[in-house]
Structures are given as C-alpha cells and as structure tokens.
Amino acid sequence: MLSCLVNGQSASMLSVQDRGLAYGQGLFETLTLKKGEPLDWQLHMQRLECGANRLGIPFDNNILDGLSQDLNKLLADAGELPEKAVLKIILTRGAGGRGYAVTTPLTPNRILQLNPFPSWPSDPASTGIRVMLCQTRLALNPQLAGIKHLNRLEQVLARSEWQQSDISEGLVCDTDGYLAEGTMSNLFWLSGGELFTPDLKYCGIDGIIRQRLIARAQALNIPVNIGRYLPAVLTDADEVFLTNSVIGIWPVTECVSPGLQQRWPVGNLSRQLSQWLAV
Amino acid sequence: MLSCLVNGQSASMLSVQDRGLAYGQGLFETLTLKKGEPLDWQLHMQRLECGANRLGIPFDNNILDGLSQDLNKLLADAGELPEKAVLKIILTRGAGGRGYAVTTPLTPNRILQLNPFPSWPSDPASTGIRVMLCQTRLALNPQLAGIKHLNRLEQVLARSEWQQSDISEGLVCDTDGYLAEGTMSNLFWLSGGELFTPDLKYCGIDGIIRQRLIARAQALNIPVNIGRYLPAVLTDADEVFLTNSVIGIWPVTECVSPGLQQRWPVGNLSRQLSQWLAV
Numbered sequence: 237m238l239s240c241l242v243n244g245q246s247a248s249m250l251s252v253q254d255r256g257l258a259y260g261q262g263l264f265e266t267l268t269l270k271k272g273e274p275l276d277w278q279l280h281m282q283r284l285e286c287g288a289n290r291l292g293i294p295f296d297n298n299i300l301d302g303l304s305q306d307l308n309k310l311l312a313d314a315g316e317l318p319e320k321a322v323l324k325i326i327l328t329r330g331a332g333g334r335g336y337a338v339t340t341p342l343t344p345n346r347i348l349q350l351n352p353f354p355s356w357p358s359d360p361a362s363t364g365i366r367v368m369l370c371q372t373r374l375a376l377n378p379q380l381a382g383i384k385h386l387n388r389l390e391q392v393l394a395r396s397e398w399q400q401s402d403i404s405e406g407l408v409c410d411t412d413g414y415l416a417e418g419t420m421s422n423l424f425w426l427s428g429g430e431l432f433t434p435d436l437k438y439c440g441i442d443g444i445i446r447q448r449l450i451a452r453a454q455a456l457n458i459p460v461n462i463g464r465y466l467p468a469v470l471t472d473a474d475e476v477f478l479t480n481s482v483i484g485i486w487p488v489t490e491c492v493s494p495g496l497q498q499r500w501p502v503g504n505l506s507r508q509l510s511q512w513l514a515v
Numbered sequence: 516m517l518s519c520l521v522n523g524q525s526a527s528m529l530s531v532q533d534r535g536l537a538y539g540q541g542l543f544e545t546l547t548l549k550k551g552e553p554l555d556w557q558l559h560m561q562r563l564e565c566g567a568n569r570l571g572i573p574f575d576n577n578i579l580d581g582l583s584q585d586l587n588k589l590l591a592d593a594g595e596l597p598e599k600a601v602l603k604i605i606l607t608r609g610a611g612g613r614g615y616a617v618t619t620p621l622t623p624n625r626i627l628q629l630n631p632f633p634s635w636p637s638d639p640a641s642t643g644i645r646v647m648l649c650q651t652r653l654a655l656n657p658q659l660a661g662i663k664h665l666n667r668l669e670q671v672l673a674r675s676e677w678q679q680s681d682i683s684e685g686l687v688c689d690t691d692g693y694l695a696e697g698t699m700s701n702l703f704w705l706s707g708g709e710l711f712t713p714d715l716k717y718c719g720i721d722g723i724i725r726q727r728l729i730a731r732a733q734a735l736n737i738p739v740n741i742g743r744y745l746p747a748v749l750t751d752a753d754e755v756f757l758t759n760s761v762i763g764i765w766p767v768t769e770c771v772s773p774g775l776q777q778r779w780p781v782g783n784l785s786r787q788l789s790q791w792l793a794v
Contacts, residue, residue: 237532237613240531242531247531248530248531248532249528249529249530249531250528250529250530250531250536251527251528251529252519252521252526252527252528252529252605252626252628253516253527253628254536255671256536257529257533257535257536257541257605257607257665258543258605258665258667259665259666259667259668259670259671260539260665260666260667260668261667261668261671262536264537291668291671291672292671292672292675322613324613326531326536326537328536334516334601334603334628334630334633335633335674335699336667336670336671336673336674336675336698336699337674337675338675347531349531349532349613351613354613354614372658373656373658374656375654375655375656375659375690375718376654376655376690377652377653377654377669377690379651379652379669379672380654380668380669385668386536386537386538386539386668387538387539387666387667387668388537388538388539388540388615388666389538389539389540389570389659389664389665389666390656390658390659391538391615392534392538392540392570392571392615393570393571393658394615395614395615395616396571396615396616396617411654411655411656419615420614420615439654
C-alpha cells in the first residue's frame with residue numbers, strides 16, 4: 237500500500253467495531269488511476285450509491301463530496317505518481333454496537349487506499365491468459381447480486397483453488413451450474429457474431445467495464461445476449477475474454493480444467509474493444 | 516464495549532488491509548461469560564477451528580493458546596466483572612495484499628471484545644417473545660453453511676426489516692422458501708412429542724446451544740428431526756423456541772406476519788431445557 241486515508245485523515249487503522257469488519261456491511265470500488273486521473277469515477281460512484289442503497293448505508297452528497305476531497309488529498313499527498321496506480325475505496329456502515337441491528341446513528345467510514353499497479357509476467361492483454369473452471373459456486377441471492385459488497389468469501393475460496401502462476405484467472409459458476417463470472421472479473425464471449433455475458437440478477441458483480449462494453453457493443457450493432465449459460469457453451473465460442481477496471485480486457489486463450497479443455501484465439505473483437513477502452 | 520484486545524494487546528483498531536474487512540475472511544464467536552467463566556468454551560473453539568479449516572485460516576495450537584491467554588488477560592485487566600458479560604471473539608485471516616489470493620505468509624488476527632450483557636425490557640426467557648417472518652432469504656451455499664463467518668449481510672438485511680421494540684426476533688427462510696433460523700438464533704419446535712429444527716447443510720449457523728439441545732433431546736429420548744420445512748409447519752407446533760449463546764432459550768409465543776399469524780404457549784419442554792441449560 238502506497239498510502240491510505242480514513243475519513244480524509246492519513247491513517248491505516250479502523251475500529252474493530254466497524255460493521256464492515258463485523259458483518260461485511262460495506263462496499264468497495266477498485267479503480268485505475270492513470271496519470272493521476274481516476275478512470276470512470278462517475279460510474280464507480282453510481283455503483284457505490286446503488287450498493288449503499290441496498291445495504292442501508294446513508295449515501296448523500298456529504299459522502300460523495302467526502303470521497304472526492306479524499307481523492308484530491310490522496311493525490312496531493314502522494315506527490316509524483318507512477319503512470320498507473322490502483323485506487324481502492326471502501327465505504328462501511330460505520331462503527332458501533334453489537335448485534336445485527338443498527339440502533340444508534342452511525343457515520344459511514346470512508347477508506348481510500350493507493351496501491352501500486354500490479355505487474356504481470358507476460359502481456360496478458362495482448363497474448364491472452366490461461367484459466368481454469370473453479371469448483372466453488374456462487375450462491376443465488378438477488379438481494380445481494382450485482383453490487384460490490386464486502387461479503388466476498390466465495391471469491392476468496394474460488395481464488396484459493398489454484399496456485400499455479402500460469403493460470404491467471406478462474407471461471408466461477410453459480411450453484412445451479414451456470415456461468416457467473418471470473419473470481420475478479422466479468423466474462424464475455426463471442427459466438428456467431430453475437431456477444432454473450434452471464435446474467436447477474438442472482439449473483440456476481442456488475443463490473444464497470446462490463447457496463448461500458450455492453451453499451452459499446454450495442455452502439456456497434458453487435459447483439460448482446462445476457463442470460464444463464466452452462467460452461468459447455470464456451471466450446472463453440474469464437475473468442476472469450478474477461479474484464480475488470482484494472483486489467484481492462486484479457487483475452488482467454490485456454491481453459492485447462494477437465495470439465496472444459498479448450499483453446500481460443502485472441503480475437504478481433506477483444507482487440508478492438510481493448511483499443512477503444514484504452515485502460 | 517467494556518474492553519478489547521487485539522492479538523493480546525489492549526487495542527481497539529485493526530489494519531484497513533485486514534482480510535476480515537476486505538472480504539470477510541474471518542470468523543466470530545459470541546459467548547456468555549458467567550462470573551468470569553466462558554460458557555461452552557471448548558465447543559466454541561471447536562466451531563472456530565472447523566470454520567478456520569473451511570476458510571483457509573491456519574488454526575494451530577498457537578491460535579488456541581493465544582485465545583486462552585487473551586481471555587485470561589482480558590479478565591485480569593477487567594477487574595471485577597458483572598454477573599454476566601458477553602465475549603465476542605473475531606479471528607481473521609490477517610492483514611495484507613490486494614486481491615483475493617493470499618500470496619504472502621499472513622498471521623491471523625485475534626480480537627477479543629468484552630461487552631455488557633444485554634438487558635431486555637421484559638423477561639423473554641420466561642414470558643416468551645413475538646417474532647415476525649422476514650422477507651430476506653438466505654442463499655444456499657454448502658461451502659459456507661454452518662460456520663460463523665464474517666459474511667453476514669443477509670442477517671443484517673433481515674434484521675433491518677423491523678424497528679418495533681415488541682418484535683424480538685425474525686424468522687428467516689432460505690431462497691427455496693424453507694425455514695432456516697432466526698436472524699441471530701436457531702429455531703426449534705415441538706410437534707406431536709417430537710423436536711424439529713431446520714437442516715443447516717445449505718445455509719445458517721450451527722449454534723452451540725443448538726448442538727447441545729439436540730444432544731440433550733436425544734438423551735431424553737425425544738426424537739429430533741432435522742430437515743427442510745416450510746413455515747406453515749409451525750401452525751401445528753405445540754411449542755416454538757429460539758436459541759443462542761447469549762439468550763439461551765427464548766420461547767416464541769406469537770408470530771405476527773401476514774404469512775404466519777399464530778400464537779403458541781410457553782411450553783414445558785422449553786422450560787425444562789432452559790432450566791437444564793442454565794445460561
């Protein structure tokens with residue numbers, strides 16, 4: 237961690253009574269900072285607000301202004317930044333009480349962490365990555381689906397299924413066996429000239445890059461199918477790729493699980509969308 | 516909070532990089548301290564170990580010894596304790612890194628919080644309580660079911676469904692519509708001389724008092740049925756009660772939801788088990 241602010245103050249500790257720790261009553265956002273500019277700030281703030289509304293976290297202009305001011309302070313304090321960095325924002329319900337009910341007025345806590353941009357051994361965005369199919373399943377809960385809340389044990393368990401450095405990501409299905417997403421990314425594939433991506437009504441995180449790519453594909457008159465698909469559909473895909481706000485787009489060139497052994501090329505569409513995104 | 520230890524040191528703050536906050540990769544236990552003695556310490560430690568194994572938290576004798584020493588220190592520092600108090604233990608995967616994978620050796624963090632014993636307006640253990648049927652559902656995930664991990668948003672959402680002080684607890688069903696538990700308690704009912712409680716293979720927390728009551732009922736030759744039951748079965752119940760390590764046993768005397776409007780007496784079995792428990 238390069239630096240950290242808690243409610244606008246340079247700090248790296250939080251109360252052990254924070255409801256973010258106790259119950260995961262909080263949200264996070266992960267953004268790329270490019271030359272000090274946060275990419276898609278507004279979209280991230282929109283998702284944060286949407287999540288806050290669902291989790292009973294008061295989200296008013298004070299919070300929004302607070303986050304903007306925090307960001308400015310973080311950047312000012314950091315001095316000269318590398319070309320790229322990663323900003324992680326955590327917003328929790330605040331500290332207080334014991335028990336699931338919020339019985340006293342609590343102020344949400346804002347945490348901003350500035351992290352170095354990760355480096356990857358090869359150039360995965362150009363050459364593509366190898367993935368596996370995880371055994372861990374995502375439970376179906378429409379109340380929590382889509383938002384980026386702090387209850388992420390399923391992702392931790394899925395990510396713990398491999399240690400091999402030549403596997404860059406895992407595909408995860410829901411408990412009904414349908415494709416949901418990667419452990420840290422959203423999944424797309426192109427088949428017969430149409431784009432496909434799993435529906436996130438029941439589980440998964442509605443990524444910002446996912447939102448942008450769906451809109452972009454529609455603008456390009458590429459039909460976008462959002463639904464529930466079994467992993468086997470990927471055997472017919474012409475290209476497969478994964479997205480998030482830090483990696484941008486990673487083409488998937490191979491899946492190495494017994495249940496899905498398959499290779500795909502780095503496709504034209506992922507290249508084209510990647511150039512357009514310019515993360 | 517009366518007092519708090521973090522890894523054996525008097526403290527009330529934790530790193531914002533702790534994986535307990537970031538992802539909920541941690542567990543908690545809530546115990547009653549009676550005259551300074553933790554009730555069912557060993558059973559709580561067993562559940563903690565079981566949860567740690569599932570979540571990839573190294574749980575060795577160092578942790579177990581650490582928790583015992585923490586408890587002794589907490590009690591020694593606290594001086595004279597009230598007749599009863601509540602001890603909350605949190606064990607997290609530790610602080611470090613960004614991303615779901617644990618890529619460097621991390622030391623689990625132990626947090627012990629000493630809290631006053633809650634007080635309730637009436638004497639719910641004797642006179643019984645009113646409950647409602649929550650709309651919030653618990654998602655089905657066998658990998659996370661039973662253990663007391665820190666991903667508790669479903670409980671927070673369920674508990675936020677009522678503010679009325681005359682409703683003491685909410686019954687929660689799983690996403691298939693079967694009874695699971697209370698927001699903070701386990702559910703039992705007696706029907707035709709047999710005891711019933713929801714199966715926790717898919718969701719819910721396997722409470723210590725639940726474990727003890729199941730064993731006790733079997734010792735008393737009361738058949739115990741563990742299964743998946745719709746809320747409607749409660750209309751035929753002779754007595755209904757809820758359990759946890761702080762409340763002990765609370766008889767349910769009324770449910771006030773449109774989907775389940777029903778009264779039950781404070782039954783003999785709950786009285787008898789309550790005396791036996793003597794929480």
